[in-house]
Structures are given as structure tokens and as C-alpha cells.
Amino acid sequence: MVALNAFEDLIAGLQETDRLSLPGFKPSPLKVCYSSDNSTETSYDGSGPPLPFASSKIFEADILTWRRLTATNGDCKAVYEVTLDVEGSEFTFKAGDTIGIIPQNDDSDVDFIVSHLNLTSNADMPYSITVDTSTKGNKLPIHIPVKSTIRHVLKYCVELRSLLKKAFLLSLSRYTKDDKERKILEYLCSKEGAAAYSTHVLNKSLCILDIFSIFKTCKPPIEVLLGNLPRLLPRPYSIVNSGLENNKVVKICFSVMTNNNRKGLTTGWLEKLILNEEFTLENGLKNMRISEESQSKQKVSIYLRKNFSMFCLPENLENPLILIGPGTGVSPFIGFLEERELLKESNKDVKFGDVYLYFGCRNPKLDFIYEEELNNFLAKGTLTKLFTAFSRVDSEHRYIQDALKESGKEVVKLIKEGAHVYVCGDLNTMAVEVKETLVKCLVEHGDMTLEEATTKISHMQKHYQYVVDAWS
Template sequence: MVGVEQLYSPLDVEIDKHTLTEYVPAKPLESNLEVVFSVTEKTSITPQLDPCGQLSCGSALKFPFARADYTPMVVLISDAKVLVAADATTETKRVVELTLDIASLGELDYEPGDTVAILPSNSPQVVAQVLQRLNLTQQADSACHVNLALNCAKKSAKVPAHIPALTTPREILTYCVSLRSVPQKQFLSALASYTSELKERSFLASLSSKQGVAHYQTLILERGLCFLDLLELCASCQPTLALLVEHLPRLLPRPYSIANSPLESAHQLRIVYSIRAHNPGVTTSMLEAKVEQYLLQQKPVQLYVYPRMPNAFRYTDRELTSNQILIAVGTGLAPFLGFLEHKQLRQQHATGQTWLYAGAKTPQAMLKQEQLVIWQENSILQHLRLCYSRSSVAEQPKYVQQLLQQDAEQLVELLQQPTTILYVCADGAKISKSIEDSLRCCLQQVLSLDETQATHHLKELRTQGKYREDIWL
């Protein structure tokens, strides 16, 4: 379980070293919003079982990529299995498979590769710490609403659509705003004006100034310091809730790939997530807390989910007679587990070839490795190539890119067939780019193309829908 101590990890940033002696502070901004507590301030909103603030915002608030006719609904975590244990020596992330009981979504028509979105919430401990800093602990559950400030001069100012009309400070900080987003310079400058200690105020003001661009680059963009880190670094920074509502972006739902076939069960689906050991993300921390709750209580735990609009990255009955080249790195294997299970359940109709290239840190970190081998033995997979980046065997390829190049001849031959589709899924844009580079090399080598021609060929493949990619982060 991720404790607040880990989320609030001590930072080894010496603020004086990142404070300029000469800079022009940005013009102070007037606050455009105000938080007004109800006259009957003591009547707190009765907390629901598992409330979710953005759901009470009305139809004006859109949920990104939600399928038509679907809004977030409560589903139940009905099972949780650890697929991969975290391992610090190989920097392997813990991977968990969740089974979700989705009966509340009705007859959901989905295919392997489709995605659902999960509504995250900020951890209760972190929210409690922010409330304390804002001096709102006593009013954390008091009814309030957010208005335009009386003196607001900005014509375009409005109350963000992701804040419910009637809410509480705890609800806003738990469900509505992202506490870990990249702080914009305007926000830093606003925070400076709510900081009493000179050294800390100068640090924030200098960081937000035009002259502070290099420090902003290092601390905010490269080291990823977020609002919570700044609060830790600047103990005298005490912003208002209205300021946070104005400057912190919406806490957005996160997509997760469906990792099973719909033929398995109409009312259940599985997702697989990985969690970082250090500085874990908001949604994955929330999922970890829910898994812990599930394992402790041994009864289903609620989660807010909605189905996202499908795209071409899916394996349907149409694909049964075509060929697939599947390339996965890390947890990116998750959607392909669904593809392969679907093919298995439709095996009598499946005439196409399926090749899988997958990479993980170690054999233990490869998702469902035994199942992959069984699929190969049962001719669901015609070609299975696995590699491990932390392998100590010198002559073995470590990366899928190397496997692709080793197989260049047969790979390009299969790819050239009219019904072959190549799918790439990796948890990182850099890996996807590097896979593309090695595919380019394969095309150059086998088809005797120069780099420009091979790039053009890849572009054509994408246009024709023969090269499909899911980039996660």
C-alpha cells in the first residue's frame, strides 16, 4: 500500500540554489473565483458510500472519449491477482490483474483491445494534508459553492465545469482537481503571493519569472515537481481553495485496455495495471488501495468506470481470417492477452497467422508467460518471440527491436501480405518510436529501400490501417 510518506517523499531541492538574485516578478494576478460556504455552514453534505464529485456536475461536463449513451458507472472489483511482483533489483514494476463485474453497464458490446476509463481520486491522506495547509480541516465537509469573485474583471472567467454546484472542500480536492499536474508559471506566481516566508516567496516568484526559465525547466519540466512538492518545499505557502480551483486542472479519467475476450463473460472484464514503486501515479495508487481493501474485506469494492469509444486497435471476428503481428513491451501485452483468448475461443473460424514479439525485464515479469507458451503449442500463436532486457545471457537479444531485426526477412514477407495487420503496444512513447525505427530498418534491409523510402512505406502502412499503435503514456 502506498503511504502518504511515500507520496510526500522528502525532496533534496535546496531552494536557494534555484532562486535568482535578480528577476522581474510577474504582475500579480487578481483571483477570479471565490469559495462561499453555505449560510448553514455547519450542515455538512452527508458523505455517500463512495462519492465521486465530477458525477454531480451535470451534462455540461463531458467525459473524454466516452461511448455515446454511457456515463461513468459504479462497477465492482470482483477479483484481484498479482501477475508480477515488484523487484527493486531489476526495477520491475508490480503488475495486477483486476476482474471487474460490469453488470451495471448493461449489455456492453466490446471487443478485445477496446478500453475503459477509470475515474481516479486523490489519496485521502494527501487530501487531508492539503486541507490542513489551507486551514480548512474544520470545514473540510462543509457545504460550499464556487462563484466568480465579485471584483472579477476577466470577461472569459468562469467556474470550471468539473466543480459541482454544491460541493465541499474535501470533494473538490479528492475528485475534481489534479494535485500532481505540471504547475504553470502563472500558478507559481499566484502561489508566491500566498507565501509569507521571504526565502520561499522569492523562490516561487523567481521560478515563475521570465528570467527563471532555466530553473523552471530543471525543476518543473525535468524533475517533475508538482504542486504537492512545492507545498512541501515552501512550508509558509498557504493558498486559498479558490486559487487551487482556478489553477489546478481537472482530474481526468485514465484509460485501461480490456485484457480478455467478451466471449468469456458478458458481465465481466479484466484489466491489467502496473504501478511504479517510487512516486506512483494517482490512479494506480487508488487501484492499489482498492485492491488492499478488497483483499482485506474479501468482498467486492466499487470503482467508477465508463467504456471509451473504440478505435482500430481491436481484434474482432473480422480479424480471425487475417494475419496479425503483435509487438508488446511490458504491460503493453495486456490487450494482446484479450486478442489471443478471443482467437482461442473462436479457433474453429481462425485461419490467420498470429505472431507475437514481447519484451519484459525478466522472465518473471512477462505477463502470463505459461499461457503464451500454451497458445503457441495450441497453434493460436504461430510464432512466439520473447526477450528480457535484464537477461545476463550475453548472446540473447534483450529488446524486441533486436528480435524484429533477426526475423526481418520473414517478418516483412508476412507484413507484405494484404491481410496482415501489425499492432504495437508499449507503455511509453519512446519505446514505440524505437520499435518504429527498427521496423524501418527491416524494410530497408529486406526491400532494399533507402531511409526516406522506408519511412514512406511505414507511413503508407499506417494510412492503410496495417500499422496500428496504442501509445499509453
């Protein structure tokens, strides 16, 4: 049995545990009623879930062009740049802004849930939901339509890849027929199984798709999923280009991540849109244009997001800039440099500050994205210095922190001249280590104590002179 093989190390512990301390079980207060009419209406109890940080309405953007930025050979993640047509959207954006992309779950995942729960005959029937309000606090989650179809909700409304909370696991166990499978689910959500929950659920990012694949007899009513699965939230993406030059297109850059042998929800979907059967990659670097016949099918729902973090160029054009972005973290800085170049042309009497950019990747021959663009900015003087670090080849700098440390004296000089520092990339490792490196540079080259250097960076953050755009 698959469940026993996957959780073999739990069996001994289960046999030794007579009684488990379980969270309280709360039956689902939702009731789905199907209708035989032909209505396909989707409506909410109220206005529906709001768009996070929205500064515009949703716009259906056509994919104009795309290109692969990394090589197709070697151990190299696929990184793409996609150009979206936003003419008619009235979007007003500048370098550093982001868009939200409205994702959708993969049809194969939706079909799997529908099949597993024996909902094939009902999945496309209109439904209405009632809520048992006899118990205080019972309500319909804001992201679940009061009227729709199950297939629509599974595709557009709920996050099928979200981590499973213990209360959800307990509910799932109540609808698991096989005794051993049920006991494993109960153990995972019990106080005694806290370590196992971390090891098998959190660390492995198990989602409802995995549970149904492993625990074959776990077949809860659809109401249990609707009451427990969180909202399928929009995904934020940095805008690569500057709206000062052309506000009729939006460019985004993304790498296709893989987790548990599944491609990233939004990045995998976008890759499917561009890599359809009409195209061949050849060397993976050519710019591709969507054909007229397929263009109407290649649409992405997007909206502009508010730039609360002030991740944008400073108003004072004389301020130096320190741009730090390994991997796809460099993408918003292409817009920064585009914008800087345009501002230079229209402000010829202003002495612009220096711009240092730090970029890191694994191998310059495989994943040095935007290399040509950066070298062009360097040749034109828009970019003063370009520092690189390559972690998988013999190079002077393996990581971006090494390059920062090596040029620490110059970095400190720029900071003392009023430089604005921008960091874009991974929050958990890179952003933390970059901050630590800059503090050390201030101590070593800035005649500061550790406390003074830390206070300096904190002061810069408070006044938006040190801005981080990071993801986890």
C-alpha cells in the same frame, strides 16, 4: 529551511538578479461561501465535465478477483491483473477496447492540503461559489462544482499531482510570507528563471503537494487552487479479455508506477483496494477472491471508451498479425488471442493467417507476465511464434527491437502478405524505436529504399494496418 535546501543552487542567481520579468498576475475571480446547513449536494453550473471518449455511462463495478503477475522478490515492479464485475452494465466490448477508470486522490493528500491551508473546520461544510464577472473572460472552471464541499472537490475533481504552470506559481508566490521562499517562487516563474523552472519543476514533476511541503509559508486561499488545478481526468486501461467469450467481466492489467516517492494515482489506489488487511500475498502469484463481507466496499467507477484508433482485430481473418507489446503492453494481446481462438472455432473453413507476438521484460523469472497464457496459445496454434527479449539477463535479445531485427526477413514476408501490425506500450521510446526497426527491416529484406520503406509504414498507418496504442 527546507525550501532553501531544496533550491540551494538558485540562491546565488537570485542575489544577482535585481529585477525579474514576471508573467501578468491575475487575482482569482472566485469566491467560496460556506453554509452551515446539512446539504451535501454537489452540482455544476451546467451539465458538468464530460467523460472523455465515452461510449457508455459510468458503471460501479465490483472487484471480483485479482492476482499479482510479477514476483515479489528482486527489483521488480508490482504488476496486477484485476477482474471487474460488469454484469448489468450492458457493456459491449471486444479485444482491443479500453475502459476509463474514474480515479480519486488519496485521503492523505487531501488531508495534507486541508491541514496546510487551515481548512479543517470548513472542509466538510457545504459551499457555493460566485464568480466576479466584471472582468471579461472570468468563469468557473467546468470541472469545479458550483456547490459541494472542499473535501469532495480535492478528492474527486482536481488533479493534485499536475505540473505547475508559471502563472499558478506566480499566484502562489503572492500568498507566501517568507521573503526567500517568495523570491524563489517568483524566480521559477520568471523569464530569467526559465532554465531553473525546467530543472526544478518540469524535470522533477513538482506538484502542489511538493510546493506546500517545501514552501511552508505558502498558504493561498482555496480559491487559488480551484481556479488553477486542472481536472482529475479518468485514466484509460486496456481490456485484457475478449467480450466475445464473457462480457460480464472486464479484466485489466496495470503496473504500480512510482514518481517522487509517490505511487501512481490510479494504480496506487487500485493496489490499496486489493491489498487490504484481509489478504496476504504469500508468493504473490495466487489468485485472490474478495470476501463477501468486503465485496460491497471494493467498487471502481468505470466506463467504456470509444476505439477511435481501430486497435482491434481486422475483419479479414486471413490477414497475418504482428503483435508487439513489451511489459504490460502485452495485455490487450491476450484478448486478441482469446478472440482469435474463438473465431477459429466458429470459422473452421477459413485459413487464418500467422500470428507473431513479440514480448520483452527485464527478467523471465521475475516479470514475464502472462507467460503461461502465451505458451498455451502457442501450444494450441492460436499463436504461431513467440519472440522474447530480456533486458536484465544474458539472452540472445536484450530488447524487443533486437528480436524484431533478428526475425526481420519473416516480418517483411508477413507485411507483404498483408499483415496488420499492432504496437502497445511506451510512446516516447519503444513505439518510436519499433517503427524505426521495422523501416530498417523493410529496407534490408524488402528491396526498398529508406523513403519507400517509410512511405510503406505511413500507408499502413493511414489504412489502420499499423496501429499503435501507446502512453507516455
